[in-house]
Amino acid sequence: MTMRKRTKWGALAAVGVLVIAFGWLIYGGLDSNVVYFLTPKELLAKGVEGYDKPVRLGGQVKPGSVVWDEKALDLRFSVTDGTGEIAVHSRGAPPQMFKDGQGVVVEGRYGRDGVFMSTSLMVKHSNEYKAPTKGERPTEMYKSLMKSPGT
C-alpha cells in the first residue's frame, strides 16, 4: 500500500515538473516571438525599445515616397499614419494593388539606422469586398492586354 502511495506521489511530482517545464518553455517562446501590431506613431514612441523587435507596422503608403527598382527588385517607401512616418525597405515585387495612399501592413524589424526592414508586405483589404469603381476594371485598365489573344 505504501509502495502504491509512493508511486502515486512520484507520478504527481513528475507531472508537476513537466507542467512547470512546459509552462516555462511556452512563456519563453511567447515572450520572444510575439509580434506587435503598431502604427508608425506608436513604434516611434517606443524609442530605443522599438529597435530590432518583430513588428507588424500598419499605415498608408506615403504618396510620392515609392521608389521601385524593377530590375533589382528593390522597393523603398514610407509608411505614415498622419502623424508619424517610417521609411521602409523591402525586397521583391509589391502586390499588384500597392500604390500611393494604399493601406499596408509591413512585417519586419525597425533597424537602428532608422529604416524598417520588411520581410513581408501585405496590402490591407477592408473586410467588405469593395467593387471596383469605373475605370478600375481590368478591361479598362489593361485594354491592350485584354485584346491580345490568349495562348
Place this chain on the structure above:
Amino acid sequence: MTRLLASNAIVVAAAVTALGAVFGPVAIRRGRREWLMYLYAAVYTNFVLVSLSTLALVYGLVSHDFSISYVAQVGSRATPTFYTIISLWGALEGSIVFWAWVLGMYAAAVVWFNRTREGNLVPYAATTLLAVALFFHILLLGPANPFQAVFPVPFDGPGPNPLLQNHILMAVHPPLLYLGYVGLTVPFAFAVGAMLSGEVADDAWIRLTRRWTITAWGFLTAAIIAGMWWSYEVLGWGGYWAWDPVENASFIPWLTCTAYLHSVMVQERRGMLKLWNLNLMVGTFVLTILGTFLTRSGIISSVHAFTQGTIGYFFLGFIAIVLLATLVLVAGNSDKLGSEGRLDAPLSRETAFLLNNLFFTVFMFTVLIGTLFPLVAEAVRGVKVSVGTPFFNRMSIPMMVTLLFLMGVGPALPWRKAAGPELQRRLLPGVVVGVVLAVAALIAGARNAYAVLAFLFAGFALGVNVEEFVRGTIARVKAHGEAWPTALSRLVSGNRRRYGGYVAHIGVVMVALGVTASVTFKAEQEATLKPGESLTVAGHTVRFKGAWGREEQQRQVIGATMEVMAGDRVTGIIEPRMNYYPTSSSPVPTPQVRSMLTGDLYLNLMAFRPDGSTITVKAIWEPLVPWIWMGGLVLCIGAIIGVLPQRQRLAEAQSASGAPSALAEGQP
C-alpha cells in the same frame, strides 16, 4: 415559397429535437423501452427536416431566388452553377445549415445501426445527439438565420467571396472538414451516453463508435491536407501551412483525436486509461466547437470569418454548458473508472502509447495557447499582437520529430514487455532506412539538426512499419503456403485496424518527408522579365513568352505564358494568372504548379506593366511537396482499411485468448 419551406422545416426540426431531448431521459428513467422508438423517430425526423431545408436552400441558390437573405448575400447570376452550389458553405449561415445536415445524417445513421441494442447507452447517446442538433437549430433560428425575407427583392447579388470561388478545392475542403468535425460528435455522444447510463466501466461506447471515430478522423485528416493544398494553390505565397488560427483550429482537435485513437487500444487491451480516454473524447468535441467558434464568430479576421455578430456568445455559452455537464458526469462516474491493469515494464507498447499521448497532448496545448494568446492579450492588456510562426516552429518541431521516432518504435514493441533480441531484429530495417535517408540529406546539404533528425526518424518509422507487413506476409506464406498477394491481403484483412494504422503511419512518413524536404531545400527566385528573357531556380529554367488577358463568365484574367526549358527545348508551359472578380478591386493571385515526383515548380505572377511589356514573376522550387498530398491520400487509405468490416474473426479470437501463433504475436 422556397424560403418558407426551408425556414419552417428548421422551426419544426428545432421543436422535434427539443421534444426528443426531453422525452428521451423520461422514457429511459421510467424503463419504458417501447417508448424508445419515438426517441429514435425524432432523430430520423430531424434528419428528414434538415435535409429538406438544405435542399431548399440549394434550390434557392441555383434558381437565384434573391428573396432569401442567404442567396442575396452570396449568390450572383454570373457565378457558374458549380460555384453557386458550393457557396452553400461559402458564408456563415449556409455553413451552419450544412453542419446541421451533416450532424442529422450522422445521428440518424448511428442510431439506425445501433437501434436494437439493449441497455441505456444508445438511448442516452441519441438524446445527446439531439441536444447538440438543437444547439445548431437555435443558431439557425437566431444569429445565423439564412432564411430571412429580403424586400425589395434584388435582381442580382454580389456572388461568393472571390477567394472562395477561385479553386476547385473549395468543393472538397469544407465538406471534408464538416464530415470530420461533426463526425466527432458521435463518439462524444456515446461517451456521454456511457456516463449517463453507468455503462462506463466496460468498453461498449468505444467499441460501438470505433469505426465512426476512425471515419471522422479520416475525414478530418483529409480536410486538413486539402486545406493545405488549397492554401498552396490559391494564396500564391508558395507555402501550405502558416500556423494561421484557422489552420490551428482544425489541427487542435486532430491532435487529441489522434491521441485517442492510440490510447483506446491501451484501454481495450489492458483495461487502463479509462478516465483519460473519456476526457480525451470530451475534450476533442469541445475543441471542435471551439474551432468553429474561432473560425465562425469573426473574432479572427480571415477568409473563414464571415461576420461580426452575436454568434460568438452562443458558441461560448454552449462550450460552457458542455464543459460543466461533462465535468459533473465524469466526477459522478470516477469510481467506475479505475485501472484494471498496470504498467509491467518501461520498454513496452503501453509505454510507447503513453509517451505518444503525452506528446500529442502537450502539442495540442502548445498550439491552443499560441492560438488563443492574441485574443487574451487584446482582451486583458488591450494590445494587438500576433503569435508568429517562429513560436510555433520552435515549440512544435522537437515534438514532431519525437512523435516520428515514437511512430517507428511503437509498432516494434510488444505489449507488456519487450525481449531484447526480438526487438533488435524488428528495429534493424528501420535503423538502416533512417541512416540512409539522414546521410542522403546531409549530402544534399541539410545542416539543420532537426531536419537531419526528421529524415532519420522518418526513415526509421518507414522501415519499421513496412517491416511489419513483410514479416506478417512471410509468416503467412510459410505457415499456409499462400501466394504473396493473397498472404498480404489476408494479413491486412485479418486485423484491419492494426494494418490500417501502419498504412496511415506510412502516409505520415510521406507527409513528414515532403514537409521536411520543402522546408530544408526550398529555393526561390524573383525577377522582372521582358518577353524572351528567362529565370532559373534550382536548375529549372522558365522563359517568359508573353502576357495576355481574357474575359471569362464571372471574371477577367490576366496571365503570363512561361515556357519550361530543357536546354533550348520547350518541355512545357506554365501560366500563372491574376483573376479579377467584379466584386473586388484587388486581383486573386492564381499561381500555377508543374508537379514532378521530385518536387513542384511553382510560378506566381507578382506584377505586370499595364501594357504587358514586362512582368514580375516569382519562381519557387518546392522539393517533395507532391509527397504531402500523396501522403494525405495514403493516410485516408489507412483510415478506410481501418473502417472496413473485419473479414477474418479468427485472428482476433486468437489474440484475445493469447494463443501463441505467428499471426497473433504483438497484435494491438
